[in-house]
C-alpha cells in the first residue's frame with residue numbers, strides 16, 4: 041500500500057438554496073484539483089478564507105464523502121483526522137482517556153501503561169496525566185488529540201487548522217511536533233490560514249488553493265520565484281506566505297486562472313531545478329516525466345531558490361493508468377469483503393463495554409448535574425403532589441384527576457426532551473471524530489449511550505413517582521405504584537428518544553427552537569377532546585395516536601382508575617364520577633388496555649431512537 045496521499049481531479053459540489061422556497065443550485069467548491077502529499081513530509085494546505093482548504097482536507101481524508109468526485113489514493117484505514125476544535129471527553133483525565141484509547145485501538149493484550157507513558161513523554165504531556173482535558177491549555181489539548189491517535193501509530197495525519205487560536209510560540213512548537221511526526225515516515229497534512237514566516241519555513245511542502253483551484257504546489261522556497269515567473273514580484277522582506285495569500289485574495293479571476301493553469305491545477309509541482317552537468321541556470325518550465333525533486337529535507341530559511349522548475353507530478357495513479365485494469369468481478373469481490381471486514385481493532389462487545397464504563401464514570405463524576413436532577417425531581421414532585429394533595433380519592437373532582445395525570449406526563453416530557461436537545465449536539469462532534477478515526481462503531485456507542493443513562497433515570501423516576509403517588513393519596517397498592525412508575529419511565533424514555541433525535545440532527549441553536557416547536561402539536565393532541573371524547577372524529581382519533589404524550593396520559597389514567605379501583609369517596613349529594621369505571625367510559629378509554637397502550641409507547645420510543653441512530657449515521661458517514 042502506497043504511503044503517499046495522491047488525488048486527481050477532485051471536484052466537490054454542494055447544493056445551496058437562498059431561502060426555504062427558492063430552488064437549490066449546485067455550487068462547485070473544489071474545481072478538479074490534483075496533488076500529492078508525500079510520506080516523510082509536513083504539508084500545508086494554504087489559501088485565503090473560503091478558498092476551500094477544509095473542503096479539500098475533508099475530501100481527501102474521507103471526512104466528507106457526499107458531493108466529492110475524483111480519484112484519491114490513500115491508505116484510509118491507517119489514517120487519522122484531527123479536527124480544528126479539540127473535542128475531548130469531559131471529566132475524564134488524560135491518563136484515563138489514553139487508557140480508553142489503548143483499549144479501543146490496540147489489538148490483543150498489550151502493556152498499556154508502557155505505551156501511555158511512551159506516547160505522553162514524547163508529546164511532553166506526562167506531567168499532565170492526572171488532569172482533565174478542560175484544564176489543559178490550547179497547545180496541550182492539541183497534543184492530547186495527537187497522543188490519543190498515536191497509540192495506534194497511524195500512518196497518515198490530517199489536521200484541520202491545528203494552530204488556530206494558539207499564540208505564535210505555541211503554534212511553532214506544535215508545527216515542529218508535526219514535522220517530527222512526518223519525519224518518522226508518514227505524510228502529515230494540515231490546513232493553515234496565514235502562517236508567520238518562521239512557521240512557513242518549517243513546512244516541507246505547501247499546497248495553495250484559491251477559489252477552489254490549485255495555484256501553487258511545491259517547496260515553500262519556490263513561492264517567490266514562481267510568482268516572479270507569473271510576473272508578480274514579492275517585495276523584499278515580505279513574508280511569502282502572506283504575499284501569496286494576499287494575491288489569491290485580491291487578484292482578479294484571470295490571475296488566479298493563470299496561476300492555476302501554470303500549475304496544471306495541481307498536476308504539476310514547483311521544485312528545485314536539478315541542473316544537468318554543464319547546463320546554465322535560469323527559471324524554466326519542464327515537462328520531463330521524471331520524479332520531481334521537490335523535497336528539501338531541512339528548509340531552514342525562506343531564502344528563495346534561484347532556480348526552480350514546474351514539473352508534472354509522477355504519481356502511482358498516473359502510472360497505474362498504464363497497467364491492465366483489474367476485472368470488475370475482482371473489484372466487486374474486494375468491495376464485498378471490505379464490507380464484512382470490521383475497521384475496528386476490538387470486537388463490538390469490547391467497544392460497548394469500554395464505552396459503557398466511560399459514560400457511567402462521566403455520569404457519576406458529574407455530581408452537580410446529578411444533584412440538580414435529583415432536586416428538580418424532588419421539588420417538582422412535591423409541587424405536583426401538594427397541588428393535588430390527598431385528592432385522589434375524591435369522587436367529585438374528576439377534572440382534577442385528569443389534570444393530575446396530565447401534569448405528570450408533561451413533567452416527564454419537558455424534563456427529558458430539553459436536556460438532550462441542549463447537551464447532545466456537543467457530544468455529537470466528539471463522537472463523529474472518534475467514529476471516523478475507527479475508535480468504535482456507531483452501534484456499540486449508541487447501545488452504551490442508551491443503557492448507561494438508564495440507572496439514573498430509573499432512580500429519579502422511582503423517587504418522583506413515590507412522592508407524587510403518596511402525596512396525592514393514591515391507593516396503597518404496590519402493584520398500582522409499580523405500574524405508575526413504569527408508565528412514567530416509558531414516557532421519559534420516549535421523550536428522551538425524541539430529544540436525542542433532535543439533538544443528533546440539529547445544533548443547539550436550531551434544536552432549542554425546533555424542540556418546543558415540534559413538541560407543541562403533541563401537547564395539543566394530548567389534551568384534545570377529554571371533555572367531548574364521544575364526539576372526537578375518527579381522523580382526530582388517529583392523529584392523537586401520534587402523540588406519545590397522549591399515550592402516556594391514557595396509560596396513567598388506566599393505571600390510576602383501572603385494575604378494580606375501589607369506588608372513590610363522595611362528600612356531596614351526588615358524585616357522578618365516584619365509580620372509576622364511569623370516568624374511564626366518559627373519556628372513552630374503558631375499552632383500551634394498558635398493555636396495548638404501553639406497546640405503542642415502546643414502539644414510539646424505539647422509533648425515535650432509531651431515527652436518532654439514522655440521523656447520527658447520516659451525519660457521520662456522509
Ligand SMILES: Nc1ncnc2c1ncn2[C@@H]1O[C@H](COP(=O)(O)OP(=O)(O)OP(=O)(O)O)[C@@H](O)[C@H]1O
Pocket residue numbers: 054055056069087088089090091092093094095096233
Ligand atoms: N456544505 C456546504 N454548503 C454550502 N457551502 C459550503 C459548504 N461547505 C463549504 N462551503 C463553502 O465553500 C467555501 C470553502 O469552504 P472551506 O470551509 O473549505 O473554506 P476554507 O478555505 O477552509 O475557509 P476558512 O479558512 O475560513 O475555514 C466557503 O465559501 C464555504 O462557505
